[in-house]
Amino acid sequence: MTMIALSLLALGALELPPESDYEPIATPHFPSRLHAFVWRNYPLVTTERMAEVLGCSRPEVDGIARSMGLPPQPAISESQWRRSYITVIRRNWELLPFEQLTRLLDWSAEELAFTLREDDFLWAKLGQRKPQLEPLVYHEPTVEQSQRASEIAATVRRHFPKGVGLAKSSLFGFVEDLSSPTETSGPRPSAFEPRYCYSYFATYGDPLLDEFLDPYPDGLLDRLAAAGVTGVWLQAVLYKLSPFPWDPSLSEGWEKRLEGLRRLTNRAAEHGIDVYLYLNEPRSMPLSFFERYPELKGVTEGDFATMCSSQPGVLEYLTEAVHRVAEAAPSLAGFFTISASENLTSCWSHYQGASCERCAARGPAETIAEVNAAMAEGAWAARPDIRFICWDWGWADEWAPDLIARLPDGVWLQSVSEWSLPIERGGIQSAVGEYSISSVGPGPRAARHWEAARSRGLHTIAKIQAGATWELSAVPYIPAVRLVAQHATNLRNAGVDGLMLGWTLGGYPSPNLEVVAEIGAMDQPDPNAALRTVAERRYGASHAETVVRAWGAFSDAFAEFPYHVGTVYSGPQQQGPANHLFLEPTGRAATMVGFPYDDLNAWCAIYPHDIWASQMEKVAQGFEDGCALLRAEVVRAAGDPVYAKALADELSVAEAARLHFASSANQARFIMARDSADLEPALRAQTLAAIAEREIQAARELHQLQVTDSRIGFEATNQYYYVPIDLVEKVLVCESIIDRLSR
Secondary structure: OOHHHHHHHHOOOOOOOOOEOOOOOOOOOOOOHHHHHHHHHOOOOOHHHHHHHHOOOHHHHHHHHHHOOOOOOOOOOHHHHHHOHHHHHHHHOOOOOHHHHHHHHOOOHHHHHHHHHHOOOHHHHOOOOOEOOOOOOOOOOOHHHHHHHHHHHHHHHHHOOOOOOOOOOOOOHHHHHHHOOOOOOOOOOOOOOOEEEOOOOOOOOOOOOOHHHOOOOHHHHHHHHHOOOOEEEEEEOHHHHOOOOOOHHHHOOHHHHHHHHHHHHHHHHHOOOEEEEEEOOOOOEEOOHHHHOHHHEEEEEOOEEEEOOOOHHHHHHHHHHHHHHHHHOOOOOEEEEEOOOOOOOOOOOOOOHHHOOOOOOOHHHHHHHHHHHHHHHHHHHHOOOOEEEEEOOOOOOOOHHHHHHHOOOOOEEEEEOOOOOEEEEOOEEEEOOOOOOOOOOOOHHHHHHHHHHHOOOOEEEEEOOOOOEOOEOOOOOOOOHHHHHHHHHHHHHHOOOEEEOOOOOOOOOOHHHHHHHHHHHOOOOOHHHHHHHHHHHHHOHHHHHHHHHHHHHHHHHHOOOOOOHHHHHHOOOOOHHHOOOOOOOOOOOOOOOOOOOOOHHHHHOOOOHHHHHHHHHHHHHHHHHHHHHHHHHHHHOOOOHHHHHHHHHHHHHHHHHHHHHHHHHHHHHHHHHHHOOOOOHHHHHHHHHHHHHHHHHHHHHHHHHHHHOOOOOEEOOOEEOOOHHHHHHHHHHHHHHHHHHOO
8 A cells, every 4th residue: 555545544534435226237248247257357357366356266267268258368467457457447346346346456445445536536437436236256157158158259259350359569568669768859949838748658656656657767758858848747745745744644755755756857857858746735634634633624525624724834834845845856847736626725726715714705816826825935945947837727717817916926827728719519509618629729718817917927828638638538649630730829829938738648749749849849830831840750751741631631520529528528439439338228427537328418418419429420530531541641651661650550540539439429329219219119229230230340440459559548547448358348239239139
């Protein structure tokens, strides 16, 4: 268990939530829950550990696997195991009770509780509840179960004659590829400074203490620099980096973490890369903490409460802690803050400050500005030139003018570029929240806030998603590169100083990042010229024209994406062909980029179902048009070893995106037909079977892509949404549905 987990346990914070009394999702395509467990864990968990959980022998687990046509299990490396825990948790959420899930992970209950709470909204992604399940125990398969297993094996051989489920390119193979040494040139001078992003494959944990979890190996830093990135960021929790005066046990290991930060910042500087720390402070504490320190208690939310920043001691702690961090790592470039929403921090952070007797009268602007000022004071006391960036994410519109006016001189103001941008898709008008490449900013909210900041002489930063967004995060980048180039051009024209290139997704060293840097380096920004330059550099002069045309097709298509925050967080596009079809309604609510289920209303948000599906079909068709161009170019480049692989890799990303969008439309059409009261039973069955056949084809195509390209299906905070064997399972699901419809 991590030191922080042990410390929170001492405060009484770490308990697993109770399991809920509701039925898990049925798996009628498998002979039993035992078979489902072995199938889903086979590429990720050793048969020895599975056997330990089931209370049986390894040969008995192997026998279940063989009966369903699975090949011998490949070796599972330590790196793969430590990087795939979220994928393991997700696929066992409705198969194992907590007790067996912790055994499968080889964790304590406290470690799992900590991960569910702290690992990037994991509890929300899992639906904030877990079904109550009986322990899963090995049993000898019945005759009927063995017969069904044989049928599965036959289906596998028929649809996947070259093999099933096990990647030719090993899971997480891209980590080794991106970490390997490379000779590259660093970023050129640009009108945008800084340009910072997150690691493509960082894991949550304690990377400053655990060198195995290094989020920024040298090879990745070099590749990011070559793509025009000048900075990277990682999360910081102050009580992990500086002594926590009220409970020093929380800070155990802080000296080693600061040393780790110093090493990282020095090493990154050698590659021309700055390091920024993300602060979301002061962190709330469990209610038991305030039994000892009642004077610090502010707003309560669930089992936690704020450390009220209207108490001088809290502000002094923030100043001293940030000062200690900045002083310990002289190469640290700066900090950025989120001070409303995200975790509960100050009393106004979740808009409930009116319930605090101290903060109510002071109001959100004074309270939040004061928190930022306290941390900035500590940073500047250590080094006057360090950057301190205040991000307005979550600030209510009515707070912003007064809050910006109260920020200390010298801070930088960061705003989400596309926020509040008016859009129209399929005749439906709305406005963008954030996380959009399909919508080219900046929008009016950011423009207002930047102007208010400039009137005070403050620098400005645009937060964009240059690489990937929750519109689609299961590919390393969305190759709608022309949209990204136009956005960067608009920001040049808006006079923005710097760029945050993405939140925790989109940090792959992609052509998207390169084109942003190219726009920033031009005397007069020209999107078409920037696209051509990047295409020539990556794919060669003889292939550049076709690649630019393909990027244009992808961009035209992606501009039709049915954007809404509901679709972004609840839609099926992250899972794509891996998401199951359900012949009977599940009644489940889609979870945040977790389980889409068949919650069509949540997927579509403000869009009528047919319009949403039609828009997804438009996106898929446009990606097909662009892929057709790239397919022909890959064939033409067959004798060109320098650029053939680069073109094939570009095509892989685009094909995967196409399949995700097409599958999202298929799934919507399936649910619409399933639930229609106007279709005759025979026509309904025919329609559903036809859609299931299309999904079989999509799953087979995506399987072929993923077994040769380990980037597909991965995103840092969700790890793998699916692995190849899940796409084989989708075929089993569809075959089962077709069989039932034919009866």
